[in-house]
Amino acid sequence: MQAELIDIRNHLIQHAPFDEMPEELVNELTTNIEISYVRAGTQITETGQISTRMYYVRSGAVEIFRRSGELYNRISEGEIFGQFGLLMRGQVRFPARALEDSLLYCVPKEIFHHLFENDENFADFVEIEDRSRLRSAVSRREKSNALMTSRVNRLISRETVSAPTTVRLQEAARIMTDQGVSALLLMDEECGATCDRERLVGIITDRDLRTRAVTEALPSETPISEIMTTGLITIRASSYVFEAMLTMLHNNVHHLPVIDGDEVRGVIALADIVRYESQSSLYLVSNIFHQQDVKALKKISRDVRDSFVRMVNEDANSHMIGSAMAGIGRSFTQRLLELGEEKLGPPPVPYCFMALGSMARDEQLVVTDQDNAMILSDSFVPEEHDAYFLELAKFVSDGLAECGYTYCTGDIMATNPKWRQPLKVWRSYFTDWIENPKAEALLNSNIFFDLDGIYGRTEFAEELKALISEKASNSQLFLSLMARNALNRTPPLGFFRTFVLEEDGKHQKTFNLKRRGTAPLSDLIRIHALACGSRAQNSFERLKGIGKTKLIMEDDLSNLRDALEFISIVRIRHQALTLEAGGEPDNNVRPEDLSPFERSHLKDAFQVVSNAQKFLRFRYNSQATRHV
């Protein structure tokens, strides 16, 4: 390359995919560029034309159209177009027209193919456009984490060890010792002639033997069916290891039977997974349950942030990190409730402790406040019982604050009498929100539509989920007011795919990845989930549910999934970097703190959010109530 062409090369290498291209190839590319000036309005390529070049916009802006004539994309400085026609070895697929006077760097097709064959990153980049580009960005990250690429069946190292439910306690203990296993599966053999296969009905673990049998001094002849755990949580053999980890985290179990169709393939234990993640957040969770007072809990809560940073550095995806952080938060809450009950005595009436918002969605990060509530049994008598529950709620809330989960500024906590009510009152709350909706009131109650029972009679929370799922899908007014609220926050994308920046507290030009990114996304996903009666709380799970109803096209769903994953992971990475630098994490990022790769993909992701909001507006014919 002529040294004098360095200006041109330097422009290229500021932009993906040229930023990661080996130097010789970039030099070769630079040397072979053909420069062309086009005036605004000029048709650069037309459908059906023979493709001879890929284009790089040096200055100006270009519009890309679908064959139908519909605007497909807007390309500005540093971006490429025309690659599809070349890949199809022939004709222009998306005609292009100059929106502004533009200077284009044209890459002749021979050079394009040369780059394609010699730079894998370039090949990946051009083969997929925008949203699919976003997808490969997401999957490329995930490929590097073994938890996300290994399947559960690889963890099964031995034949299933099982026994009939009719065995006695001592016999079960002997089998476990002989076989050297920490869990024994129990099979029902009494299904008669109708089936030829045993049915898995229960599990007994080392820990169960200690806590249930030994400490209770049960006779060795006790039928195992009396102490085994039933209502088993299992995992499919084809699941990824991280899904098994999430299942363990969410349910606080350390063994998972692995199922393949109707067949039991084996059991995987916590220790099997921990091998994949040296300093697992699962350790932290089990540690939480060993702490004996608030002071001790506070002490180990310092490990939460380390655990977060570690997962980020191990390239975990946002679903994993969000679930792990929620699992940790849930465990703190559960342990505090156990300690509270030890201190105050057993509850006078049954109750359910409920997590709301990000913890309920399994999308918690390190900067989070506590959002919780209590559903009390309908036998609750305020005069007699409320003093107990107020004290328990205060104990938990203060304890959580000690452990780094700050008090909710909106007072959505079980310490607030309004959110410490019997089930029937909760039913009337939700019925009223859904059947007599008011936009302003819904802004405040939005958070209650992400709920999860985490302690006590969790079936109370399930009842509320059932009620919501039944009523919400039938109330158009409710959905359309929710949609209106969801449109209040828009992605920070300007007309020309530039970032729209706001001034943060430190007077820096930033945009907020939560308020402008993940929050509007989870808002709109929630509405579609409510509309199709899904009971899922996690946004990714909700997307799966929405997919089953065909409410949204499969392509658009994958785009939403990728956008959510990408914005979340950038937000997470930003927080982890801040933590590692000893700072206090927040959600504001400066565009210059992002890599060109992140900038480019974030724009794609925000474009997805923006399109999804347009769809929501169209579907519910709603305008934003106000702009935030």
Add this chain to the structure above:
Amino acid sequence: MSENDSLPDATKNLPWPEQYQALSKSAQAPVLKAFYEAGCVSEDTPISEVAMVALDFETTGLEADAHSIVSIGLVPFTLDAILLNQAKHWIVRPRLPLHQTSVTFHGITHADISDAPDLSDILEEVFASLNGRIPVVHFRHIERPFLNVALQYRLNEGIRFPLIDTMAIEAHLHPDRQPSFFKRLVGEKPISIRLADSRKRYGLPHYAAHNALVDAIATAELLQAQIQHHFGVQTPIGNLWL
């Protein structure tokens, strides 16, 4: 226009294609013979069909008789494509000493030129890019006279060719670029037709570096923009060349 004292006026007044034919017979130096033999398009050829070459010299000063060429940048192009794979850049040893002032201007130092070839050593390469193409420059009083003088000195014969001057086009587009006394009073600035300022008017990017090749590329881009904005691709070359 370059001067060739021995050339009869009849030849000088011929249309360019015929003039090239005549000159190809009278020229003695093989590079010049080949240059004229490659021919010249007729004046009614649409600009979109013309092969051009953007040309830029860095020199030790502005007077062709007193100063020398220090570097040459060129890039062949058409209205459709500026071909970087045919771009060339040479540093040449000037005949006359480098003045300190021009060193600061174009950044070429004594060390750069002490090992540089003389223009005569690279003439064949330079002409390989010029043959059959219409030169395009920004400010026509540099490249053509300097090349003419340099060839006179080395080959004992000068050179004649038509060229397009992007600065002359800007001057033509902005005849009243010096605001009246009154307009200057109210703060109106004169319109600059320098290369960088002209480019700005067409939304062309700023190039940080200044060397003969970047300026040649910048000139080619400017001509593409000028044609698109003010003339149209069917404009006969005869309306543009000087």
